[in-house]
Amino acid sequence: MSTASSRGRDLLSLTPVRIWQALLLGLALAIASATEVSATTYYVSSATGSDSDDGLTPGSAFASIGHINALELEPGDQVLFLCGESWRAQPLVITASGTAGAPIVFSSHPADCAAKPVLSGAQPISGWALFGANIYRSDLDTGLNAGLFPLGLNQLFRGANRLPMGRWPNISGHPDGGYAEVDSQPSPTQIVDSELPPGDWSGAVMHIKGIRWYMLNREVASSSGTTLNLEQAVQCWGGDCAQWGYFLNSHLATLDQEGEWYFDAASKQVYLYTLAGAPADGEIEGSALTTTEGVLWGGVVLGKNLAEHISWVTIENLRIERWFDAGITTPINLEADENHDLVIRNNDIVDVDTTGIRLTTWVWDAAAHGSGPNGWRGGRNHLVEGNTIDGANHFGIDSYGVESQLLSNVIRNVALIENLGRSGMGCGYAGTNCTENGAGIRLKHDPGAPDHTSRDNLLRFNRLSKVGMNGIDVFGRRMTLENNVIDRACFSKGDCGAIRTFGRNSLATTPAHDITIKGNVIKEVPGNTDGTHPNFETLFGFGIYIDNYSRDVTVQGNTVTGATWEGVLFQHSTGVLTGNTLYDNVASNWGSEVALLLSGTEVTQTGNTLFPLAANRRTLRISNPTTLTFSEGNRFFSPYDDGSIVDDTAGGVGMTLAEWQSWSGHDGTSAAHWYTRQSGEPPLSKIFINDTAEEVIVDLAGMFYLYLNQQPVGPTLTLPAFSSQILIEDPGPIFIDGFESGDTSRWSSSRP
Template sequence: MTAIVYESMKQLIRYGLLVAFVVGTFSSRAQTTYYVASNGNDTNDGRSIDRPFQSLGRVNSLVLGADDAVLFRRGDTFRGTLQIKQSGSLGKPIRFDAYGNGPKPVLAGSVPVQNWIQVRGNVWQAQCAACGNRVTGVYLNGLAQPLGRYPNADDSNRGSLTVQTHVGMNQLTSQENLTTDWTGAEVVVRPTYWIIDRATVTKQTGNTLLLNNSSSYNLTDGWGFFMQKHPATLDRPGEWYYNPANSSLQLYSNQGNPNQQLITATVQDQVIDVTNVKFIRIQNLRITQARSYNLKALNTSNLVVNDNDFTDSGEDGVVIQGEGSHIRVENCRIINSNNNGFYIGSYQDVIFRKNSIRRTGLLPGQGKSGDGQFIAFQSFAKRGTLIENNTIDSVGYIGISVQSKSIIRQNLIANFCMTKTDGGGIYLWNGPQLPSDSTRIESNIISKGIGTPGGLSSTVIGGAHGIFLDDCVTGVDLVENTITDCQGLGIYLHSVNHVNLIRNTCFNNAVGQLILYNYDIPCKPRNNTFNQNIFLAKTAAQPVVAYISGEDDLRSFGSMNHNYYARPFNDLSTIRAVYNQSVVSDLNVSQWQKQFSEDLTSWPSPITYKDYVVKHLSNSFRIGSSPITDPDGWDTWSVYNNGRVNWNTSSSSLTVKFANSSGHSDSYALVYKGIQSVTKSRNYLVQFDVAAPADKNLVVFIRQRKAPYKDLSKRYEFLAGSTRKHYEFAFTALADEADALLTFQVSEDEQPVWLYNIHFQEATIERVNPDDYIRLAFNPTQADSIVVLHEPYRDVKNHYYARQITLKPFASAVLLRDTLPPVDIRLSLRSAKPSLHLGEVTSVSLTLHNVSTNRTSLANQVKWSCQLPANLIAVNQVGVPIIDSVLTGMAQQLLTDTTFVFRVKPIKSGQYILAAQVVASTYADPSSTPDSGTEDGEDDQASVVLQVDNTLVIDTPVAGLVTAITLPNALIEPSRIYPNPTPDEFTYVAEDDIVNVRLMDILGRERFTLDTIRQGQTVRFGQALPDAYYLLIIKYKTGEQRAVKLIKQSR
């Protein structure tokens, strides 16, 4: 009995323990929400709004589990570091969020600094025991205050002292006298365009400073530096200095007692610390004033950061280091970061979407030293990175920098390279030549690369490029990006390969719209594709495109087609080609196509403008008061004394030529004549006609007659060609000169140049504003946008816009004010035979119709193209060129309808669709876009269907023509006809009973017929026939039909 009772008691105990375990287990896994408020108490349980915790320290002591939440009360501030040390689970993340009403709760890494005392003048001092060995930010009522510096940023010499001489990276001598002992201070130096370093002064001897400098870059003479972290720097409101030796903070304040303000200083290295955890969600918080990072994550996965404000970081806004996956940052604002905005290391599957990064790395003394600093967004993620719909504005160096396998899409990037330069709005680098591919940069709008000068005596702004692919980048698609208003290049490609540029627009970028460049980097540009891009320079002096190589390999750079190289105020020499490092050719589109066989379907500007308006023209001619009748007054000088100028009576022109070849590529001749005196800032007008046997560039300018032979104007470039052209240009004299020369410069080659009707007059001109003629419209939103126009415009494709243009999201259009009336062009296409037999030739008629009301007054030049489908070939084309199965034609003056005829032949049965389109025209078309494809439904394209059956057709070419005779069910084979060819007559012995024979010429005309021929009968015919090809068609009694080709040919 006792044993039974004892066993029953054991079972009850086990059951009770089991129940307790189960209940405890389910209780610990239940979702728990904790509340934190500034008026709470850390002794509370924190599980209700009425009993919240008070501090981050209490939150850090919690053991959190899956689906738990920690909520901070809106409107409150919590100081310290939030340490996230536990993980959630799939679908049940640990959440850190807000509750209540009002502004987002603030998590701050700073402490208030109080008890200020006045130590000298406007300088106040307070102790900050919590500040430790450094302070990276001081804030007055929440606004960042400047770290004291000498000289001040707005002082002369760009706010800098000058490195006169240096030794490596650890010693410099100042060009300016240093009257203060700067030992222990920090020097901020700029050794090169893209680096700002900070180093401690360990010793000073006069103007020489010894530095503790860990940089990889030596100092540079003539470049600037300044001092900071020294009490002698405080002389402007808000400037501060922290002395770690005694934990004292000094502040320059001329606005009264700082004890009446809230002044805070950074003390926590990070405000949120996320380490070695998974499934975490952070949202609806404001994280601010960290000494190093507002948020730091290490080896974290499945992290969601949504709708947070990261502000006023002493160094970096958000840093995610180590390795992990599935990181999502959305709808956040990262503002006022002293160094980098966002950094992520070697992660996978990263989404950075709909965020705003503003004012990053703008203070040169408060960012970090070395490479990789002052960047808004920097990613070393390995794959699956999506960066889209973000706004990046005002950044010290690079906007977005990634490694590979990333998508960068629909971002708005503006005002970059504001502190350092030689960077880009988007930048990729692959110097170590690591595997890098599958990156797509699409539909971004990038503007206002600012750039900074280097040496203090230099006015040259370092490159601030829109998109910069540097050193061996490979496998990148650049698609439909818009880059504008950069003080560098629109797109800079340095030694890249397998890069595709498709439908990008580069406009008004100061150094040029595109450069593909390689001199000595081992990664040679290869397998690149440039298609359908717009490269448009806004001003007459702005470069367009350059292709540059240290070798003679420009043709190997890649494939280029359907691009627009445009400079409406000066559309000559839009492409610079440099090869073998020193061979430089400035070419227009046509010359580039002929010389390098690239861009064969690319175009210059559809419209051009003068950059001036003549208000008054002097009646006094310096040159040209009467027609030129001899070379009197014109003289020549040439590098190798082989240039000549003489009067050509037959053409009534000055002829410039070279008497013999110098054998030097740098040879040129100057042809000049005196124009009396010119006066600085006065304007002059030059007019002349020019021609040459083939395209040839010439340069016109004014210069001094005597040493030092300085130019007195800008140099203007013009193109001479086989058609005589008239040119006019206005220039402004750069200096006073009593004896000036009008000068033509011509490079040496075998062809002459003929100059006619040269005039030189003083003029009153007014320079036009390019903004009145050229504008860029873009749409930085997620919806279609209508841009209202107050006057007619056209784009580079010659599409006409009378009142408005509709742009898709993140699309753009460069618009050219239309000073010419629109001309409506229609294209039609017709085949003489829509149904063909195999091998039969048909004539196709392509007609350009001028359907405008002013068709007789406008000499519109129109070009068309027609793509032949596979197995349809052109036959004996004359006057209609064909390249790669594309037929092209040009109507030089489409005053009335113009028809082109070409002939095609199918070599395989089936259905063929032959399509043609207008690809360019002088005048804008109000109803169509040239070169927009053959399936857009517009009236400048047309197509025709050819149906080809299996019936055999015989081609009989003669005298350069092609014809065909259709023979249904006929077999073409030899027969007993001899001799063939014959100079006299043919003899035919019938091999079977024949119904009839017919002899046809190449035009299908019947030349001979004979009925009822018996087997074995001999027939002689053709003695009177002229020499030609013929076809004898034989119809047998059996119903079979045969054809024999005959040739009549005299000896």
């Protein structure tokens, strides 16, 4: 048994070094204990709280987010918003930091509730009165509206629905998706359209397709007859906007369909077209423009503009909706360093006008603080997990981040044309190239701070659907994109991909390199070309688009189906293409399942299945023999066209596999289709896809199929996680039914 005297002798026997070690350990434990004891949990209730209470229990909760913003939070503190409650037009501005073992947490009470606390950017609108035929008007400076909309509004809602800003021409029933056509462009600031409705269009905004992949916004200074005079010059592809498409919004004259609205910023009056009569007070809500501080603003702001960055902070279990700008955002400027070690988890971000989660900021004094060069940053060591982003108009997630993880996020309905407001997809009203806007996830690179932007990120288990531009857009290095599911990327623009990589300058110096794209499932890439010049109307969607000096890109084990132009394209780029299933990815003549094009491209391909479903759809196209350095063990299945392999240097004539083998020396171990179909005949093939993280067993419902190697399948098909299998219908042998009557005139193609 240890006694006090024996413990004293043990202490006396310690060396001075051991004594110091013991004292330091005790001090560390004391500090840790003090930190644990001092951590405070604050509760916030909009329904029953009061800022004069102590906030320490749900029954004595604080009331306002403004009060939370003023607290001097310490590491380990928690701020819990009561579930089922809402806060309006009160941005949560986080300026305090935690530590590695004691983050500051902003969450819900109770945790993981179904009715998450709502941080809404919208205010109710009252005082609607009849203005004209089916048009009602409310003054935002009078009555119950006074003070709620200090700078106006930019979105309108009725109940759970976002209402469309009035536009001309309307989308519904329009042959070109709601785009009028420019007849001529007399000068850089003028367009002429003989179909333009008469009237004064000053103050409206023109949104014009300048090429398949960008849309520009221009304010209308004045109009005269069929001519629009613009505040800023506009340039379309080829230097002339004639025959390119555009639409107008943000003007009273556009209101002619249920729910359409317009806001007059000069008079601060909002107009609504409805057949339902005057809305009741509070029935309609608007996204309140409350401040221009920091330029970039949103429901949750990560850091203090022009000043402190934050670290070791968790934001979780919140619903952030209807903000005039972003959902969760950094301010446009930070001073000494970027944010780091943030967790953004399990939040719902809905119907924001710009970006769901924006992790982009300019660190203006980094060099002086030893934090690398001044420049754009997105933060480091972030975890962005389990969030749902629905209805953002510029980007789903936009980041310059490094060493971060984006996991299991759901991103949908990004940059849909019918949802666009005055700001369109972004780029302001003078931008000249709005290529990247509309992406689901953009990982941007700053050449001035190459080691501090867009590198070493992991994107896994994310699900994206109905995204206006590229699904995932990658500009940096050492990225891993694995087991993501992307459905209907390029929904509003064309010449884009479900996954795109984009480098710069040359293969030797490009920032986009060492990228792994593995086990992703890509479905339907329309490559929308509404509003484009007649020469560019062919749908132009890519499954995986390796572009512009992307170096050492591994494309492995992906499933791509339903892209309209090419399944996989390498262009001025290098890499490996292995084990991919590319099925029915060409919607018009001369597209390809795989295309390897232009100077510098060098790719090896093995074990891929290339399977178009019509004549004049290529399995493989190369621009010259040097683009394909090795190719074996592939399947070139083109039952509608034997000559589906093309080398441009051979005159662009389609080759059979045997002809290709003789011409190129490649693919001696590869296989071709073993059956044929005529034009107009339905395909015998069917693709089965498992886009989940669990193995799936498919009941084939009595149908008989063959694998591509002609081995039989059935009665079930096992699909591993994030995989696919193409099967061929097997009609089986034809035999006599053998009716008892002896009538053998009827035959069956069923198996007995």
